[in-house]
Amino acid sequence: MSQAKPKSKSQTPTAHKVVVIGAGIVGVNLALALQGRGYDVTILDRGEPGMGASFGNAGGIAVTECAPIAMPGTMMNVPGWLMDPLGPLSVRWRYLPRMMPWLLRFVASSSKSRVEQIAVELAALLNRAWDDYDPVIAKAGLADAVFKKEGAIAVYRSDASRRGADYEIDLRRRNGIKIRDLTRDEVRDLEPDLAPIFACGVMEEDWGRVLDPYKIVMGLYKCFLDQGGTFETANVTDFVYRDGKPRAAMTTSGDQITFDSVVVACGAWSKTLAKRLGSPVPLDTERGYNTTVPYHDAKLSRMVICADDSFVMTPMEMGIRVGGAVELGGLIAPPNYERAKALFAKGKEALPKLNAEGGTEWMGFRPSMPDSKPVISKSPKHQNVFFSFGHGHLGLTMAATTGRLISDLVAGSETPINMTPYRINRF
Known part of the structure; x- marks a missing residue:
């Protein structure tokens, strides 16, 4: 078991000890927020910090995305998903039996009344994102060097496809999202390198991006260590109970890591630990693919969302990242990089100067709940156990807000929003 030792311990030996299981963007934000309340915090992870979905995601601070994945009419799309392995949302046939309970809940969440309520509940989190990130960014000294708040544009190939998005755009506008139409x-004026195939678009004004998601995690992680935090490489499999409460995390190496409180925040791997702690949960994974190519001739000034084909293109420090779509296939099946290639082909159609030379493909697991809402609970x-996972496409976006809310729950303080919609036992 490897261990990163802090430079100095700001907490006293008798400080309340919190273990955070998971060293992705959510877990590191949780740890920083808990440190800010004076807790002695240790992060545990089976791998290195920031190397899961936090490493290769699309880099969007997607504060406008309060519409859930399952929308009215979703049931009509399921047969197509099963037939098209390279489509925007696909299901691996072999995984379908295990996925069926999740899919049934997913479809149930797509009724108009449920969608309207879910959008309100997601907006309550998203509308706080920048305010909660600002002090975290300042504390870690990240600032504008890696965060950009310049909006994103969603583009449509026809006026008809834009009109087909009327309900979703109206839903977001009714929940406080600033969106304006573009001719x-x-x-073309905003992104002259785009192909002349787009009839119109919308500007999502409060959207932001990061120049390198991994650098964000590591910048916050360094801040955590500098403030006295501890990291241990440990694969947690179970818990040790004393006096009826979980009091230690048990690892595959046989170690027992004690705590006063524990937060399960290990993304797609949280389901097993939640069940061990008496809270089974319908968590599954959306496998996301992308290709990142170095800068050659193609240029973008902001994120571009190609709405008809369900992918995004992000200008980053290392190049342009083309990714998106959803594959429902669990944690075990090997990646199908034909999906990354299909996405990149669509990207090249949208941005003809894209050059695949020197590109790298990647696949990551987005931990997702059927109703698109995270568990923050x-x-x-x-009373000493807390859960934080299931952020889907919005982990980077919601991480600072989630950290703030979990720190409030651990401290027993009043939270700024109603936490009932995000409880682990809502299904």
């Missing part, structure tokens, strides 16, 4: 000429079984 064909305005799209106290345990209904144990």
